[in-house]
Amino acid sequence: MSTTIKASYTVIPAEASPNTPLWLSPSDQVARWSHTSTIYVYKETPNHHAIDTMRDSLSKILVHYYPLAGRLSWIEGHRLQLNCNGKGVVLIEAESTKTLSSYGDFAPSDTVKMDLTPTVDYTQPIEDLPLLLVQLTRFKGTKQGLVIGMAFNHVLGDGLAAIRFINSWAKLCKGDVALDHSEMFPFLDRTVLNSSTRPCFDHPELKPLPLLLGSTNTVAEQKHEKTAVVLKLTNEQVQKLKQKANNGLEESSARPYSTYEVVSAHVWKCATKARGLDDVQPTVVRVSADIRSRLNPPLPRNYFGNALAVALTPTCFARDVLLNPLRYGARKIREAVELLKDDYVRSQLDFIRCQERLDSIRASYLDRGEAKNAPFYGNPNLTIVSWMSMPVYEADFGWGKPVRFGPGAVYPDGKAYIIRSSDGDGSLDVSVHLQMRHMELFMKFFYQDI
Known part of the structure; x- marks a missing residue:
């Protein structure tokens, strides 16, 4: 050492x-x-x-x-x-x-x-x-x-x-x-x-996600060795992806897809291709969002605790993620994010509160990325988290601002973080955690498909 x-x-x-x-x-x-x-x-x-x-x-x-x-x-x-x-x-x-x-x-x-x-x-x-x-x-x-x-x-x-x-x-x-x-x-x-009401939505995001076709559990997938990479997207590459996803929207009243929606859709498409999923393999993306400003009334900005809620995209077939334009995935990501309004978030909190036991929905893996009685969100699915709005480069202890920030450990298969680069030029660092057997192809597609 x-x-x-x-x-x-x-x-x-x-x-x-x-x-x-x-x-x-x-x-x-x-x-x-x-x-x-x-x-x-x-x-x-x-x-x-x-x-x-x-x-x-x-x-x-x-x-x-x-x-x-x-x-x-x-x-x-x-x-x-x-x-x-x-x-x-x-x-x-x-x-x-x-x-x-x-x-x-x-x-x-x-x-x-x-x-x-x-x-x-x-x-x-x-x-x-x-x-x-x-x-x-x-x-x-x-x-x-x-x-x-x-x-x-x-x-x-x-x-x-x-x-x-x-x-x-x-x-x-x-x-x-x-x-x-x-x-x-x-x-x-x-x-x-805190509340004492009953959930009013179904909350599939807190239930088991789609399994690989032919599988009855996630044991085999959890055993595969994991690895992680940090992939840089220049501002030019980000804009190119956004242009690709938003092509044709200019003539409609549709709101252009955001950086998070577009980059997440790109990661989803590349991971689906790298994993070699069957055409009719169901796949979803879990998104999480800060709920401080999504609740009514909003939480204080300095609320110290977990103020997160999660949602799922509609279940898609792998062939649809791969064969449709990038805006297909971006639209599905948006549909998940738009679920996270006050009523849905409060219902999710109530759903958790009403569980007799929390083992099946608590994410309790250890830092080496090994699942420990926890739900599995990996292959054929993803969890994509945005850290773009977090002021991570303000941590100046007296010797200057950090030049890099990011996860310090390999997390379970299917996790990705989108982080602003310290350059301040619109570039991004995308930290992707996948099974080792899929990573080389993922990296190839990640840049080849821009």
Whole structure:
């Protein structure tokens, strides 16, 4: 292993915080209880006192984000409780014998995860697992940049909640804002998502997805080795895809397809082709959306928790995805996104709340991407997530903004993330996680079909 741990600190809130359980919403309850790994890559190298500044500012920001310093526990055998007990988060200082450039484009891999993100020991009881671990890794040489790796327990919150916390911490670390600034304070009352009504929609997105023809379960598909790539789309390539999908719409009143709809349709078509699916193989895409502004009344913008809802495209045959123009897939993606209005989202939350057990709908895979009593969303299906609107490049701790951000681990088959490039020129980084046997063809089609 090329990375050596130089120091590890348990950081607790700088002031006494509430010692009480925090109610978890249905959206929190079905989030996986393992950690999401992400990495921030910086070209600049701070002085060696940076870790002390990070510790001090982390302790101060935890006064307001005190749930991060808590621990989870199981109640009723299958539901989770967040105990705000102030046990603290973990901050690690590490040193690598490698250079920053040796990691190439930092595509998720076992090496990236092992070297650059904190290791979470899942053999511990859940009551002992820190909910946030942060690793600062310096590289060989005096000015070789650094990587901050985050392991953030998904029950605590969604991507936007995590990013808001990290950006607030970074601003405090840099000295940009005072602690009384409104951005520093999260909205922690998750009971705004509580209800006592019955679901009024069917919610196929929370039920088993189409299986490969001839299969009765997903066991064989889950056993295939997974890999991940980061594929760059220049602004010119993005515009070319959008032009292809929107060709002919100019003369109608139809709203042009968005970047997310078009790029997702392109990923769907390329994956369907690379997987070699039968013509009549049913396939769907799961989409997820931030519901903060989709509810009526809307949630506070600084709501700290999981404010996500998922929806499915209509079930399509592989031949229709492949043989129709790109706008076919884009239209199906749009139909899924448009489901996520106030009534549907609240019904989904009620559907989750009414389940006797959550095992069949909770995404609880471990970071290596191995399913653990969890639903399978891979071949012949996909889950495509947009991180395009998240302010991921604002995490300036005092040594400049990150030059790259993305997942730090290989996730299960069929997952894709669309991320704005740090260049700010309209280009995108598309992080795609597929079975290894399909990836080479996928990469070929991804650029060939633009």
